[in-house]
Amino acid sequence: MNKLSVATISLSAFGIIVAIILAYEYVTADFTVCNINSFFSCGAVASSPYSKLFGIPMYVFGLVWFPLIFTLSLAYSSFGKKEINVMVLLPFLLLGDVFTIYLWFDQLALIGKLCPFCITLYIINYILTVFVILSMRQ
């Protein structure tokens, strides 16, 4: 087993779990877990019209993104036995990292609140990128 491959697969699986919890809170409008205070509040972010992009609720992006990364890391590492395929994963993850610039802007500049679960997903993407870059250096 390749440690970095296993770590990447595990972390992207964790991303899927967080994305599902976030989607569940959006759909049920029950943000009891995710509302820390008036600033760190998933409810406040979700109720803003800026929580949609091109009419698509932001949580949908997480629901698509992390299963995609999970599948790619799983498939291109032979279920963690080999090294991660950097050529496939790195462009995807970098795209995701750049897209989070917009998501930060959206929450901080337009909505004026932060959604803790959303931030967790961004951080997971950043860490996955670091794993893949480390894998390049092996």
Added chain:
Amino acid sequence: MPKCKVCGKSFSTLESLEQHHRTVHPKIKYTGPKRELPKHFYTVIFIVIIVAVAAVGVLIYTQLPHHNNNPSILDTPISPAFYGNLTGVSDSTLNSVANVSIEFYPAPINGPPLNKSGLPEILYIGGDFCPFCAGLRWSLAIALLKFGNISGLQYMLSGVNDMNLSTLTFSHISYTSKYISFVAIEAYDRQGNNYQPVGQAESQLWSQYDPAGSIPFLDIANRYILLHSPYDPTILKGLSWEQIYSQLNNKSNPVTQQILAGADAIITAICKVDGQQPASVCSSPYANVNLALFSPSASTLAYAASNPYYQPSIREAKIE
């Protein structure tokens, strides 16, 4: 062809090299040959980043507030185009947002009938500086125009330190309708100073249904009250008057959706107090939204409690 770094033996695959190393040289850590990336890999990565950054830059630019209002036209009559867009909101657009949820709906009360000149009276008390009044006035003006005509609408911005939101003011309006009467009092000017006096009868209603004396205060014939903007007015932040009114028939615009959903709720409440007149308006889906939708979640109440402007809404929920 991969070679063993220790003994120099060649192998056809990386797997066979690794197996050889672990079997023949078990005491030496296996590091394997360095992975070779395609020739143009870094160029591709660079292009991906540039394109993504450019796309995100465009996305951010399109969302950035581009406020190009000219404050010198405050307190002057709104342009014919502005008024035309307020009156020109189509039934189809209003219907399209009938199921869009908003933050605050008119809450039912059971006061004695409130009439003026024999017609159900709609009483509005607000202030030019107040951002929540700024939000409410967009929805209210559109709603009132379904029942009559407004003249004297003027340009207004909420206070400089109160988000500076583009809106209109009711301070010099005249409203004519066969179905309802409308009394508007802008109790404070844009700087927050006392402006138009609140009459004794209006003051009594205001303190009865809103003991905190917060604004906006909207009393719909003593049958419904609304003590807040129907939607979060921060969505107007940075938008010019034209950017708002020119989109009032754009069903997919999130700001339009919130303004018009607020108008739908107010129209519904007015139809319930004026005998469902005119029938052409009151029989429409947009005039029959579910006002009982206001059942704030724990998180909304928690959010409300954290913001002094939202506190009246908690009371509003309790009245219902």
